Amino acid sequence: MRFNFRTLAGALAIGGTAFASAPAFAEGEVNIYSYRQPDLIKPLLEAFTSETGVKTNVIFASKGLGERIATEGESSPADVLLTVDIGRLDGAKQLGITQPVVSDVVESNVPAEFRDPEGHWIGLTNRARIVYASRDRVDQDSITYEELADPKWKGRICTRSGQHVYTIGLIASMVAHHGEEKTEEWLSAVRNNLARKPAGNDRAQVQAIFAGECDIALGNTYYMGLMQTNEKEPAQKEWAESVRILFPNSEGRGSHVNLAGIVMIKGAPNPDNALKLIEFLSSDGAQKIYAETNHEYPVKPGVEVSERVQSWGEIKKDPLPLADIARHRKAASTIVDKVGFDDGPAS
Template identity: 70%
Template sequence: MKSLLKGIGLAAAGCALGTSAMVASAQAEGEVNVYSYRQPELIQPLMEAFTEKTGVKANVVFAKKGLAERIQAEGKNSPADVLLSVDIGRLQGAKDLGITQPVISDVINNNIPVNLRDADNHWFGLTTRARVIYASKDRVTQDSITYEELADPKWRGRICTRSGQHDYSIGLFASMIANKGEAEAQKWLEAVRDNLARKPTGNDRAQVKSIFAGECDISLGNTYYMGKMQTNTKDPEQKDWAASVRILFPNTEDRGTHVNITGMVLAKNAPNKDNALTLMEFLASDEAQAIYAAKNFEYPVKPGVQTSDLVASWGSFKADSISLSDIAANRTKASEMVDLIGFDNGPSS
């Protein structure tokens, strides 16, 4: 067990926890063990609020990748109770690995909309992030757009985006398949490829940097990156990037803007199942939703919980109500389509 956990950063709510301590406390009264793809500083306020409210100590393991596979390898001896993740692909992937179990909770089901949770109750959304268009304030005058419009020849050489195989891209492309059908989605994606200013490269913030530099006029990106750029004191030049663009929420006048989620699952062999359920119900509460969304510049999934003032300043939008289960079911097709048309080879392919 120690070898399985070696090298992973560990943090508890308010204190550090060694690997041996995590293993020793796998089943401990008044504790819950959380594996998280989200950085400790992003979820620590949540864990502290949870402990203050319930008296249950939250032990958190953080890693950028491989946690679901780790839980699978640990098997019945896994200390993991709850896995926190980002993107529907990773959440569905955890279910597909067989490391989750269903959760039946009226609290969770009443707080989290049905399209943002698994039909079999294996994963649940906690916050949403919209896949939007960052548009140059100087070179783009329109104030509305659709994803379909990205295929218009008027955008030839003017679009920047990250790799088509990135989880965020695959989620959007899968939503186009779910909404439009495979044939129409492929035709659209080919046209978007031909409108690219260059080969897909970099992350979402790098696309905004390219707009700032005049290399392209619009880009695809997640909303929360605007918040990260606008508040970046470590790299203040990112504030200039953010100031050069505005957010356009695609398809707000029809089916709505594509959204993805951060979310949670209950580990299949959770040794502290009751405490895990208590934590999951807390994370779906008004209090936790407000903390989590504000800290990460995201949108609460629970209706009625307000966004932060900064997020609200970007404008309101209508979210696509399609079930994320349907999007998850089309992710493999979307990935195959990206390779089939040579999307990542750029406009010359």
């Protein structure tokens, strides 16, 4: 017997938000587990239902969805999992909860570097791991990730935990480009340039620049959009105004980009509708909605970014396949602990 989706939605609402539009498993529905907040994906799902007639049932939680699906096993009501970061996408594959997606539409819409080679995950939007720089205290208009180790930045860098998936993705990309030994040397030097122990989320780093605690910080591009449009907390608009975005390595390999993406769950009760959703999310119209709503970059070539994202400047993306970067995540995590990155700058 399968889980009742409505009952499970109520259980998962603890620590998150849940909503469901109709009883599960009826013809013409798809069940979605999502790490992406309901407000962010609602416009997409409304457009999907309008175009296809397929109803969507959604569970949102901030953590633990992949593990829950693994625990539910064959009884899981989930058709797809929406998530962020190559770590979580590849992590779902490693949990054994995914199945390959075979679709000419997806292969045509999503470049190979943003898909699992075996089809177990598909990227939907990009975000770049960039540098926020103080408008008042940083004059230069370009930077590289390698430069963050330069002693000129001593006491001037803020960032979130080295073990956060966003940071691990960047460090894994450095391992992919430079090897483990050189990346360890680099990260040790970056640690010594920190203004404080890593703490807080990406927006907190911009707040720290605004407060004068540091001059540059690592963060994802879309947080700039979230801060610039935050009507509930207008102070964040001031934080955003105090910084500008520098796209690292623009004159070289390009900036590290990560993904928001989707997987189809092994044993999905509605596989045909799951495939319809995945193909829809890779289409021109959905890519435009997704990117504009979340201030991200479409993965489908030719789909324009929003005016706001354009205003941040032109991005050159590191072409290294995300699957290659994912293979170095374990090494990246080990290096973070080895150099004591989260302990902050050496005395």
